[in-house]
Amino acid sequence: MILYVLFVCSFAVATAEFVLVGLLPQVAADLGVSVPAAGQLVTAYMIVVTVGGPVAAVLTRRLPRRELLAATMALATVSAVASAMATSYPMLLTARLGSALAQALFMAVASQVAMAAVPPERQTVAVARVFGGFALATVLGLPVGSLIGEAYGWPVTFVVVAGMAAVGLLGVIVFCPRIAAPPPAGVRDSVGALTRPAILAGLGVTLLALTGFVAAFTYVAPMLRDVTGLSPGWVSIGLVGYGLGTIAGNLLAGRVRPDSITRRLPLAVGALALILLAQPLLLPVAPLALVGLALLGAATFVVVPLVQTWLMGQVDAATTGLVAAVNISVAGAAGALGAALGGAVLTVGLGPAWIGPVAAVSVLAATAVAAGIARASAPTTGRTSAALLRQ
Numbered sequence: 001m002i003l004y005v006l007f008v009c010s011f012a013v014a015t016a017e018f019v020l021v022g023l024l025p026q027v028a029a030d031l032g033v034s035v036p037a038a039g040q041l042v043t044a045y046m047i048v049v050t051v052g053g054p055v056a057a058v059l060t061r062r063l064p065r066r067e068l069l070a071a072t073m074a075l076a077t078v079s080a081v082a083s084a085m086a087t088s089y090p091m092l093l094t095a096r097l098g099s100a101l102a103q104a105l106f107m108a109v110a111s112q113v114a115m116a117a118v119p120p121e122r123q124t125v126a127v128a129r130v131f132g133g134f135a136l137a138t139v140l141g142l143p144v145g146s147l148i149g150e151a152y153g154w155p156v157t158f159v160v161v162a163g164m165a166a167v168g169l170l171g172v173i174v175f176c177p178r179i180a181a182p183p184p185a186g187v188r189d190s191v192g193a194l195t196r197p198a199i200l201a202g203l204g205v206t207l208l209a210l211t212g213f214v215a216a217f218t219y220v221a222p223m224l225r226d227v228t229g230l231s232p233g234w235v236s237i238g239l240v241g242y243g244l245g246t247i248a249g250n251l252l253a254g255r256v257r258p259d260s261i262t263r264r265l266p267l268a269v270g271a272l273a274l275i276l277l278a279q280p281l282l283l284p285v286a287p288l289a290l291v292g293l294a295l296l297g298a299a300t301f302v303v304v305p306l307v308q309t310w311l312m313g314q315v316d317a318a319t320t321g322l323v324a325a326v327n328i329s330v331a332g333a334a335g336a337l338g339a340a341l342g343g344a345v346l347t348v349g350l351g352p353a354w355i356g357p358v359a360a361v362s363v364l365a366a367t368a369v370a371a372g373i374a375r376a377s378a379p380t381t382g383r384t385s386a387a388l389l390r391q
Helices: 002-031 035-059 065-085 089-116 120-152 154-175 187-193 197-217 220-227 232-253 258-277 286-313 320-347 352-377 379-390
Strands: none
Touching (some): 002 065, 002 089, 002 120, 002 154, 035 089, 065 154, 089 286, 120 232, 120 258, 120 286, 187 320, 197 286, 197 352, 232 286, 258 352, 286 320, 320 352
16 A cells, blocks of 8 residues: 555655646746746756755655655645745745755655565565656646646645645555664765765666656657647647656566566667657657657656666665665756757757757667676676676
8 A cells, every 4th residue: 555655645746846837927927027037946946856855865864764754745745835825936936945855855765665665576666656656747747737727826736736745645644654764874884885886887877868868858849849740739649648658667667576677777778769769760750759759758767767776776775765865866967968968959950850869879878887787787797797886
């Protein structure tokens, strides 16, 4: 039951993040600021998620996980209520920063709880369930939240988000087993674990793979509109297809056993690279463009849970939360780099169709790193290479 509770919590936290994107014009008008100024709410949110996650993980490393998870969802609930009640830009900014801190801490703590609550062979399923809430938020939370905001006003959207977060909080209180705080570890030991070659390699896969993905996905609307020639309605359908693809990819990732991750990860990252390389061939044909977008979401959401599960399995219990938080922070950095990369492709005049192939260079590098992890982890390579990777 706790995995379903974490799924609900994840969906609520992710919807709180995504939903503002569809409400920016209304928020700007109601608060008397420009749309770009309202957009800075999104930027500030991502900065807190990227920087605040590791810091919060270190500061809370000695706290029991059940109580910390409940406190995190309480913060998410209160922050959503505060967003709904905000009557000025500073008030909304403060509330959004609270939501961002809740999300940053949630992903680390929820991954720890999920892995501790199941047998070792089901840990990938558990982590995938956490990320599944984010996948569903892209296909359901964002559009439904936008529709509610258009019909009843953007504060009502945040009331709904608060309600979902409160349901998740109640579920944590009722169903989350007691999970002791990890064994004490000093800050130096915890941070030192991040410098091990295995951890750096896993973080490198996240950085390189998601940089390529975000570069393409950020500009998916111009691609479908200008290259494929789709109407706005069909672009929306394409985004729904992408969301369904993320759900399918998440379910597929959950079928990979933890001891098989290193063998499957290069295939998943390589598939993502191939999809990006094929964009100039897929985009001119509408059905292929829509299928390609769904496959893009599927491949990405296979990679993300696999890397998170593998990274957390490479460190001791005292460091799993920090590693999980840092991986999420690296994903946030990849988002910024990917958006800049896609914009650079357009700036030099290559056109939207070529964002995919350029982005694929980063993902191919991630494939090489993932293949290196697989070789070092393979039993046939003997104890020496595996030991070197763990040092």
